[in-house]
Amino acid sequence: MPETYDKKTIADLLDAKLGWPELHEMMSSYKDPDRFDKYISVLQDRAPWPEQILLPLGPHLFIVKKSNGDIVTKSTSGFEFGDYRENWKLKARIFVRDTDEKYEEIYPKLSHAHPEWMELREFYDPLDGRLLYVEAVPPGYPIVHNFEPDLQGFYEEWLGRPL
Amino acid sequence: MAKRAPRILGIDAGGTMTDTFLIDEEGRFIVGKAQTTAYDESVGFLASMEDGLKYWDLKLEEGIGTLRTGIYSGTAMLNRMLERKGRRVGLIVSGGMEDYLRTERGIQTYLGYSYSDRLHLVTHHHNEPLVPRNRIFGVRGRIDVFGKEAIPLYEKEVYSAVETLLDRDAESIVVCLLFSYKNGAHEKRIGEIAREVMAKRGKELPIYLSSELYPVRQDMPRLNSTLMEAYAAEPSRTSLTNVRKCVRDHGGRFDLRVMASHGGTISMDARELARTMISGPIGGVIGARYLGAQIGVKHLACSDIGGTSFDLALVTEGEFEITQTPDIARFLLSMPLVRIDSVGAGTGSFVRVNPTSNRIEVGPDSAGARIGMCWEKSGVNTVSITDCNVVLGYINPDFFLGGEITLDRQRAIDAVEVQIAKPLGLDVYKAAQGVIELFEDSLKSSLLGKILGQGYTPASYNLLSYGGGGPLHVAGYSDGLAFDDVLVPAWAPGFSAFGCACGDYEYRFDKTLDLALLPKTPAEDRQALVAAINGAWAQLRAEVEREFAKSDVPVDRVGYRPAVRMLYYGQLNALEVASPKQQLESAEDLNLLIKGFEELYSRIYGLGAKTPQFGYTIAGVVMSGSTEVEKPILPREPLAGPDDWKDLAVKGSRPVYYRSAWHEATLVDLEKLPAGSDIPGPAVVESPSSTMFVPPGRRVRLDEHRIFHMSVRAAAQLKLAAA
Numbered sequence: 001m002p003e004t005y006d007k008k009t010i011a012d013l014l015d016a017k018l019g020w021p022e023l024h025e026m027m028s029s030y031k032d033p034d035r036f037d038k039y040i041s042v043l044q045d046r047a048p049w050p051e052q053i054l055l056p057l058g059p060h061l062f063i064v065k066k067s068n069g070d071i072v073t074k075s076t077s078g079f080e081f082g083d084y085r086e087n088w089k090l091k092a093r094i095f096v097r098d099t100d101e102k103y104e105e106i107y108p109k110l111s112h113a114h115p116e117w118m119e120l121r122e123f124y125d126p127l128d129g130r131l132l133y134v135e136a137v138p139p140g141y142p143i144v145h146n147f148e149p150d151l152q153g154f155y156e157e158w159l160g161r162p163l
Numbered sequence: 164m165a166k167r168a169p170r171i172l173g174i175d176a177g178g179t180m181t182d183t184f185l186i187d188e189e190g191r192f193i194v195g196k197a198q199t200t201a202y203d204e205s206v207g208f209l210a211s212m213e214d215g216l217k218y219w220d221l222k223l224e225e226g227i228g229t230l231r232t233g234i235y236s237g238t239a240m241l242n243r244m245l246e247r248k249g250r251r252v253g254l255i256v257s258g259g260m261e262d263y264l265r266t267e268r269g270i271q272t273y274l275g276y277s278y279s280d281r282l283h284l285v286t287h288h289h290n291e292p293l294v295p296r297n298r299i300f301g302v303r304g305r306i307d308v309f310g311k312e313a314i315p316l317y318e319k320e321v322y323s324a325v326e327t328l329l330d331r332d333a334e335s336i337v338v339c340l341l342f343s344y345k346n347g348a349h350e351k352r353i354g355e356i357a358r359e360v361m362a363k364r365g366k367e368l369p370i371y372l373s374s375e376l377y378p379v380r381q382d383m384p385r386l387n388s389t390l391m392e393a394y395a396a397e398p399s400r401t402s403l404t405n406v407r408k409c410v411r412d413h414g415g416r417f418d419l420r421v422m423a424s425h426g427g428t429i430s431m432d433a434r435e436l437a438r439t440m441i442s443g444p445i446g447g448v449i450g451a452r453y454l455g456a457q458i459g460v461k462h463l464a465c466s467d468i469g470g471t472s473f474d475l476a477l478v479t480e481g482e483f484e485i486t487q488t489p490d491i492a493r494f495l496l497s498m499p500l501v502r503i504d505s506v507g508a509g510t511g512s513f514v515r516v517n518p519t520s521n522r523i524e525v526g527p528d529s530a531g532a533r534i535g536m537c538w539e540k541s542g543v544n545t546v547s548i549t550d551c552n553v554v555l556g557y558i559n560p561d562f563f564l565g566g567e568i569t570l571d572r573q574r575a576i577d578a579v580e581v582q583i584a585k586p587l588g589l590d591v592y593k594a595a596q597g598v599i600e601l602f603e604d605s606l607k608s609s610l611l612g613k614i615l616g617q618g619y620t621p622a623s624y625n626l627l628s629y630g631g632g633g634p635l636h637v638a639g640y641s642d643g644l645a646f647d648d649v650l651v652p653a654w655a656p657g658f659s660a661f662g663c664a665c666g667d668y669e670y671r672f673d674k675t676l677d678l679a680l681l682p683k684t685p686a687e688d689r690q691a692l693v694a695a696i697n698g699a700w701a702q703l704r705a706e707v708e709r710e711f712a713k714s715d716v717p718v719d720r721v722g723y724r725p726a727v728r729m730l731y732y733g734q735l736n737a738l739e740v741a742s743p744k745q746q747l748e749s750a751e752d753l754n755l756l757i758k759g760f761e762e763l764y765s766r767i768y769g770l771g772a773k774t775p776q777f778g779y780t781i782a783g784v785v786m787s788g789s790t791e792v793e794k795p796i797l798p799r800e801p802l803a804g805p806d807d808w809k810d811l812a813v814k815g816s817r818p819v820y821y822r823s824a825w826h827e828a829t830l831v832d833l834e835k836l837p838a839g840s841d842i843p844g845p846a847v848v849e850s851p852s853s854t855m856f857v858p859p860g861r862r863v864r865l866d867e868h869r870i871f872h873m874s875v876r877a878a879a880q881l882k883l884a885a886a
Contacts, residue, residue: 020288027286028279030518 004032011042036159049078054163055149060125061088061132063151065163071151077127087145092123092132098139115139167191167219168229171795173660174208174406176237179532181207183215184660185226190798193218194657194852204239204402205409227415231793234663235406235431236422240399240440244492247291249394253333254294255324255353256386257341258301258317264292268383274493277507277527290493293394298331300324302353310345321353325360329368335393339373339386344675347374369397376435377497379783380675384488384497388437391496396436403431418714420668420792422446424500426483427669427789432713438498441491445501448476448483450662451627454652456481457797458868462647464614464624466606466640467659468632470511471529473606475504475613477624485739487673487728499671499785506609510552510632511535513545514598516586523583525602537575538568546582548602548632550575551595556819556828557635557847557856565851592820603639610640618767621646629658634848634855638873645877653833653869656852661795669789670710672703679732680753681778689750696784697746700725703786711788721788728783729760731774737782738763756781797868802839805864812836819845821858828856840865 005013005026012018013026043062044053051064051074060076063084073081073088081088097103098119103112113120116139123133135144155163173184176199183195195215200207209223216226243249256263272287273280280286302324304316328336336357343350350372357370373389407419420428424438426449433439444467451465455478463478476483489500507527511534517524525548535547537560552558553575560570576591584594614621626646628637633655641649652658676699678692704723711721725745728737740759744752757779765773803811812835819828826845833850841864842848844857848871855871857863863871 024280024286024288027283028277030515033518 004034005038007038007042010035010038014039014042048076049074054151055154057088057147058132060130063149075125075127075130075132077125077130079125079127084151085148087143089123089133089135089143089145091126093126093129095122095124096120097122166221166225169216169219169221169226170229170231170793171664172212172230172233173664174211174233174235174237175660175663176204176207176235176239181211182660183208183211184657184664185212185215185219186661186664186795187219188796190796192654192657192661192795194660201239201242203405204237205406208406209409209413224414227410227413230415230417232417232664233410233415233419234422234428234666235403235419236439236446236663239402240395240437241492243395243398244293244391244440244494247293249293250398251332251334252294252298252390252393253328253331253336254299254390255321255328255336255338256299256301257305258303258320260341260382261296261299261301263383263386264294264299265289265296268495271383271490271493271495274490274495293390294337298328298333300327304340304349306340306342306346306349308342308345310342312346312348316349316352318352318356321356322360325357329360329364329366333368335369335371335397337371337373337386337389337393339382339389341382343372343374344378344380344385345677347372347378350374369393378674379487379497381488381495381497384495387494388497391437391440391494392435395440399439400431400436407431420666422449422663422666424489424498425485425669425671425787426452426501426666427671427787428663428666428792429668429670430710430714433670433710435498437496438500441489441496441500444472444474444503444505444659445476446659446662446666447474447629448478448501448503448662449666450629450658451476452478452481452483453662453665453794454627454797454870455625458870460625460648460650462619462624463627463650464610464621464646465627465629466610466633466637467630468606468628468636469509469630470531470632471507471509473506473508473609474630475506475610476502477613477617477619479617479619487737499673504609504613506606508548508602508605510548510635512548512602514548514551514583515545516583518586521586523587523598523601525598525605534563534568534570535575536578537570537572539571539574546575546578546598548598550578551598552635554579554592554595555599555821556817558854559817559830559847559849562849562851567851593823596820596823599636599639603636603642606636606640607642607644611644618769623647625650627651629655631656631853634853634871636856638844638856638858638861641873642876644875646875649873649875651855651863651871651873653836653850653865653871664795667789668716668792669787670707671785671787672706673728673783673785674699674703675783676781678781679778680757680781681732682776684778686750689753692753692781693747693750696727696781699784700746700786703784704788707786707788711790716790720790722790724787724789726785726787727756727781728785729756730780730782731764732778732780734777737780738767739785799867800838800869802867803837805839805841808836808840808842812840814849817847819847819856821845826859836865838865838867838869 040053051066053062053064055063064074065071071084073084081091098115119139121135152163167187169185170188171186175182181197181199186192193215195211197207197211197214213223302320305314307313338350338353340350354370371389371393373385377385377388421439423429424441447467448465451463455463461481465476467474484502485499486502508525511529511531512526515524530543530547533541533543535550537550537553553572560572563570579595580591584591621644625648626641627650634651726739726741729740730737743755812832814830814832816827816829818825828845828847831848833848843862845859846857848855861874863873865871
C-alpha cells in the first residue's frame with residue numbers, strides 16, 4: 001500500500017480506468033496526503049484555459065483564479081459564471097422536466113416521479129451545451145445554492161498555504 | 164538406526180507449496196515441501212513426498228509401501244472458484260428468480276472484508292456470477308412453503324430451457340427451485356425431462372438437483388452449494404483421481420481420503436465433494452479434539468496463529484461446534500462446517516500508525532509468507548509483527564526456518580524507528596513492545612469474547628496454542644486469563660496437518676424438517692413426528708451407506724450417530740442434539756431428545772433462559788456415519804529430571820526486551836529437550852520451524868507426549884506482580 005500514488009494512477013482514477021482490486025485498496029487505505037494537489041494538477045493539465053484551478057465543483061465545473069485576481073466559477077468550455085460566491089446555476093441554461101411527456105423522454109412510462117410533486121431541473125453550459133448538473137426539487141422551490149466554499153479557510157487552515 | 168516406517172500421510176497442496184507430512188508408528192513426523200504443480204497436482208505431490216522421505220533416508224516406493232492411511236487437502240478447488248475457471252454450468256431456477264446470482268444476498272457483497280470496508284457502502288462489491296445470465300432459465304410452477312404443489316410445473320418451459328442450454332454448450336445442468344427441500348418432485352421431474360431431451364440429442368451431461376444434494380432451507384446458500392458441486396468440485400475430482408492413481412502406481416495400498424468441512428474425511432468418490440473445499444483451517448480443531456481425547460481433556464480453547472490470521476475454536480465436552488451456513492470465497496453455503504472464528508491478525512500482519520488518529524493499527528493486510536522488512540529480499544516496505552519480534556529479541560535472526568533465511572535485525576530496527584517510533588515520539592523498543600502488546604491484547608480479547616459469548620469462563624478450558632506464531636505469543640495472549648492449563652504441542656507449526664490425519668472416516672448428511680412439538684401436541688401427532696424423524700434418518704442413513712459402499716466399506720463396520728437440530732418454538736437458533744437411540748421407538752422417546760436439548764441449552768444460555776412452556780421445533784435431522792481408521796499415535800517418551808535440560812539443550816542466552824526492561828533469556832534447543840524438562844522464564848525455546856517465548860515469572864514443562872504446559876497467570880496474580 002503506497003503512501004502516495006503517481007499522477008497516472010490519479011488520472012486513471014478520474015477516468016474510471018482502475019481495476020476493482022486496485023480501486024478497493026485505494027478506498028480502504030489511509031488517504032494519501034498529496035491527493036488533492038495531484039488531482040488538481042491532472043485537471044489543470046486537461047483544462048483548455050490557463051487559469052489556475054482552485055477547487056473542482058464537478059467533472060466540468062471549477063472555481064478558478066483569473067490573472068487579475070478575481071475568483072470565478074468556470075466550465076470546461078470557458079464560460080464564466082461570475083464570482084464564486086454567487087450561485088452559478090442562475091447563469092446556466094435551464095431545462096425543466098415537469099410533465100409526463102418530458103419525463104418519459106428519459107424514463108420508462110410509470111417509472112418516474114409525479115410532475116406535480118417533483119420536477120427535474122437540468123443545468124446546461126451556455127457555450128457547448130454540456131449538462132453540468134441536475135437538481136430534483138418540488139415545483140416552485142427556489143434554485144438551490146449547493147455550496148459556497150470557504151476557500152480561504154480551506155487553503156490556509158487545511159492545506160497550510162495562502163490562497 | 165532402524166529404518167522408519169511411515170504409517171500416516173497428510174498432504175496439504177497449497178497455492179504455491181505442497182507440504183507432505185509423514186508420521187511413523189512412534190508418532191515421529193517429518194515435513195516435505197515442493198512447488199505445487201497446478202497442471203497436474205500429482206507431480207508436485209510426489210516431489211514433496213520424496214523431499215520429506217529423504218530425512219528418513221527412504222526411497223519413494225519404500226515410503227509409500229508402509230503407509231496405512233493418507234489424507235489430502237488442497238486449495239485447487241478454491242482457486243478454481245476464485246479465478247472463475249470452473250465448468251460451463253447451465254442453471255434452471257423457479258420462474259422470476261433468474262437474477263439470483265446478480266442480485267445475490269446483500270451480505271455477499273462484503274463477506275470477508277475488514278470491519279471498515281464492511282461499514283462503508285462504497286467498498287461493497289457484487290461477485291462475478293458463476294453462471295452468466297444467458298445460461299440461467301426460469302421455469303414456472305411452485306411448491307409452497309409446506310411442500311404442497313401450488314402451481315403445477317410448466318413442462319413446456321423445461322423442455323425449451325434444456326434445449327437452449329444444450330445449444331449453448333452447457334457442460335452440466337443445475338436445478339434449484341424454491342422450497343425444493345420440502346418437496347423435490349418438480350426438481351426430479353426437471354431432471355427426467357433433461358435426461359429425455361439429452362437422450363434425444365445423443366448427449367449426456369451431469370445433472371445436479373439441489374433437493375438431492377443439499378435438501379436444506381435457505382435458497383441462496385442451497386443454490387450456491389449445488390452450483391459449486393457442478394462448477395468447481397467436479398473438475399477437481401479428476402485431479403484427485405490422478406493423485407490417487409499416482410499413489411497406487413507407486414505401490415500405495417491405501418485409499419486416499421479428503422478432509423471435509425464437517426470435520427471428517429471422505430472418499431474422493433463422494434457425491435458431495437464441494438465440502439472438501441473449505442477444509443484448510445479446520446485440521447487444527449480436529450487435531451485438538453483427538454489430542455484432548457488422548458490426554459483426557461474435554462474442554463479445549465483452540466488458538467492458531469498463522470501468518471495472516473488468528474483462528475479460534477472451542478472443543479466442549481469433547482466435541483467441536485458446527486455452523487450450518489458458512490461462507491467461502493464470498494459465497495454463502497449450506498453445508499456443515501466446523502465452527503472457527505477468524506481474526507485478521509497474524510505474525511505477518513502489517514503495522515502502521517494511522518496518520519489521522521496517530522494510533523497503532525495492526526492489519527488487516529499482511530506480508531504473509533514474505534515475513535516483513537527484516538527480510539530485504541521480500542520487497543516488503545511496511546513493518547510487520549515479525550519485525551517487532553525481531554527487534555525485541557524474541558526471534559533469532561540467524562535461525563529463522565532453521566537458518567534457511569537470514570533476517571536483518573538492524574533493518575527491522577530502522578524500519579520500526581522510522582514508521583512507528585518516530586511518529587509516536589517513542590523509543591524504538593518501547594514502540595515495538597507497544598505493537599506486540601496491542602497485537603496480543605486484541606488476540607486475548609477475541610479469545611475471551613469467544614469463551615464468554617458461549618457462556619463459559621476461561622477456567623473451564625485448557626488453552627491449546629499452535630500454528631507458526633502460537634508458541635511465540637501464547638504467553639502474551641493468555642496472560643491474565645485463568646485457564647485450567649495452557650498447552651503447546653512441540654509440533655505446533657505442523658499441528659493443522661497433524662490434525663487432518665486425526666479425522667474420522669466420516670460422512671454426514673443434513674436435511675431440513677419443520678416439526679412443531681408443542682405442549683398441546685396430541686399423542687397421535689407425536690407418533691407422526693416420531694415416524695417423520697425416523698423416516699428422515701433412514702433416508703440419510705441410506706446415503707451414508709451408499710457413500711461407504713463406493714469405497715467397499717462393509718455396512719457392519721460403520722457406526723451411526725443420528726441427531727436432530729432443535730430449538731424452542733419461536734426462537735431462531737437451533738442446537739444440534741445427539742439422539743441416544745438409533746431410532747425413536749415411541750412418542751416417549753421424544754422426551755429423550757427434549758432432555759438432551761434442555762441440557763445443552765441450559766449449559767450454553769443458563770438455566771434461567773429455558774422456556775419449555777413454548778414447546779419445541781425440530782428444524783432438521785442429521786446423520787453421521789463413521790468407520791475406524793488408523794490415526795497418529797502421540798509420542799511417549801521417558802521423563803528426565805526437571806533440570807536435566809540444563810546440560811543437554813542450552814544453546815546460550817540472548818537479551819530480550821519485556822515489560823520495558825532487558826532480560827537475559829536462556830536459549831533452549833527444542834530438538835534436544837528431554838521430556839520432563841521444567842524451564843523457568845525468561846527463556847526462548849527454538850526449533851527450525853518455531854520459537855517459543857517464556858517471559859520472566861512464568862515457566863513451561865514438557866510432558867511425556869512432548870506437549871508443553873505453560874504456567875497460568877490469572878489477572879489477580881498479574882496485579883500482584885505489578886504492585
